[in-house]
Amino acid sequence: ELKVEQNPLFLSMQEGKNYTIYCNYSTTSDRLYWYRQDPGKSLESLFVLLSNGAVKQEGRLMASLDTKARLSTLHITAAVHDLSATYFCAAQGGSEKLVFGKGMKLTVNP
Amino acid sequence: NAGVTQTPKFQVLKTGQSMTLQCAQDMNHNSMYWYRQDPGMGLRLIYYSASEGTTDKGEVPNGYNVSRLNKREFSLRLESAAPSQTSVYFCASRGGHSYNEQFFGPGTRLTVL
Numbered sequence: 581e582l583k584v585e586q587n588p589l590f591l592s593m594q595e596g597k598n599y600t601i602y603c604n605y606s607t608t609s610d611r612l613y614w615y616r617q618d619p620g621k622s623l624e625s626l627f628v629l630l631s632n633g634a635v636k637q638e639g640r641l642m643a644s645l646d647t648k649a650r651l652s653t654l655h656i657t658a659a660v661h662d663l664s665a666t667y668f669c670a671a672q673g674g675s676e677k678l679v680f681g682k683g684m685k686l687t688v689n690p
Numbered sequence: 691n692a693g694v695t696q697t698p699k700f701q702v703l704k705t706g707q708s709m710t711l712q713c714a715q716d717m718n719h720n721s722m723y724w725y726r727q728d729p730g731m732g733l734r735l736i737y738y739s740a741s742e743g744t745t746d747k748g749e750v751p752n753g754y755n756v757s758r759l760n761k762r763e764f765s766l767r768l769e770s771a772a773p774s775q776t777s778v779y780f781c782a783s784r785g786g787h788s789y790n791e792q793f794f795g796p797g798t799r800l801t802v803l
Binding site: 584589611613615621622623624625628630668670672676677678679680681682683 | 721725730731732733734735738740746748780782789790791792793794795796797
């Protein structure tokens with residue numbers, strides 16, 4: 581059974597700082613998704629990682645996938661307040677189903 | 691395109707009442723999903739439909755039924771609501787290849803008293 585773990589689950593950081601968050605999954609999956617959720621809102625797709633070694637960047641966020649280590653990372657560069665949100669990773673378990681991590685709540689302080 | 695729409699946005703039920711959550715998408719997607727989101731639990735799949743006419747159980751199907759009415763619409767029914775079903779419910783859809791991401795609706799916040 582596929583399980584997805586994120587850590588940390590809560591992160592408070594200062595503007596301008598860098599940080600990496602981690603997403604581990606328990607069984608083979610070569611597709612990993614990152615989503616963002618603002619408070620009271622829906623989920624917005626950030627990245628789709630489809631193969632080992634995949635790296636994608638959007639603004640201050642960069643995501644990567646290591647399928648051999650069953651690990652995806654989301655790196656934050658020079659954080660700004662607008663990045664405050666909850667970030668979910670999800671791995672594909674079977675052809676149709678995504679299994680989500682519990683989410684990481686990020687707060688970026690001035 | 692409206693994307694994925696859900697109704698209602700908010701609902702309060704008493705224990706034992708029934709209701710149907712509606713979901714529709716206008717992206718011509720084959721696959722549709724129902725999730726529930728609870729604090730600290732992430733999103734958990736309730737049911738999904740890989741194509742019109744098919745439905746399958748997800749991780750937490752007990753207490754729910756679904757209907758894939760047509761390609762656009764996928765409804766979730768609570769026959770006899772329980773306080774444990776208090777949650778935020780999200781519908782999602784996905785089209786094209788199996789590696790495409792899922793697109794989520796705005797959610798329904800349900801409280802069962």
